[in-house]
Amino acid sequence: MPAPARTGREQLVAAARDLLEEGGVDAVTMAAVADRVGVRSPSLYKHVRDRGGLLGLVVAATVEDVTARLDALRDPDPGRSVLAQVEGMRGFAHERPHGFRLMFGVVPGVPSPDPSAAEASLRPLLDAMTALVGPEHALDGARLVTAWANGFITMELTGALRLGGDLDAAWAWGLRRIVAAVTAG
Amino acid sequence: MPAPARTGREQLVAAARDLLEEGGVDAVTMAAVADRVGVRSPSLYKHVRDRGGLLGLVVAATVEDVTARLDALRDPDPGRSVLAQVEGMRGFAHERPHGFRLMFGVVPGVPSPDPSAAEASLRPLLDAMTALVGPEHALDGARLVTAWANGFITMELTGALRLGGDLDAAWAWGLRRIVAAVTAG
């Protein structure tokens, strides 16, 4: 006699994402997730392979969110589009710092996002770069911008940039220089 | 009747650093560290506060190592000095990827390095920047370079840059542009 499902993948991922932003990865416990969805922890294994698999789904959902967000920030003007993309990345990181860090695979034991999904999130930036500097250096340019933005955001998030001064000003100064560097030559 | 110490802070940190590079943070277990130094895990608490404290000491030792390394790479020519500093950072990251990541505080539960110690490791780059672009923009320049380098290295380490192409070439291209961006204007 089959028993009705009291929860599902979707709910587990949602609960895990909430717990993640509330208390970091360590707070994403199988027991805590189970508790949120009103079930006992062994039941989770009927819906996900294990904790790593669940966190992998969290990463995938997060990548999907950034992709949608960045896609909505496309701008016909390539220069403005690049700026919008980078600002969008930072805004997302501020809203969901733990999810952002998880995405970049900097937490041990969490599978990296699917390469094709990760690539999709970079598409708008890549398109803007192509229009801005031409196809032969678009990838290099996108990597330059992404590396700087990711590095700045990561250091900002972990407090490594607390050498004093206005962070927003430092960001703006850096962004202007970075864009100039890509478009020059 | 006092009993002689069979181990000490220094040995624990050394064992922890080895375990870290061999298997990541998760491998730095109190039991594993104790085993390496020939003792039982409860004894460790006579030498370090707890696991977080031990990892904090690992971070401090690592920062000390980078500082010494980068200090040795100073060059009278400011332009060459900047390049040497950045290459030095990447070289260190390749040799000790897990220690590098731990330094940037990207692993939950690990205390960030002492700000003044972290600042000391940036000193050579800051000095070169001052000679290169003047004191008023030296900090901004150092941050720009550091953010890009850290972002690139992190993405390289976690495989986020596997969009194809030569990584060393992408690094060289980016570095040239970054330095140009800082020195321009």
Add this chain to the structure above:
DNA sequence: ACCTGAACACCGTTCAAGT
């Protein structure tokens, strides 16, 4: 003064048993 075994709380995971 340091080391040890025993113990505790907590975590991920498995599994036989329930409906």
Add this chain to the structure above:
DNA sequence: ACCTGAACACCGTTCAAGT
């Protein structure tokens, strides 16, 4: 077909007892 309690291995940490 999903859920549960019981159980296991593993981990960080505490503590009384040894020398």
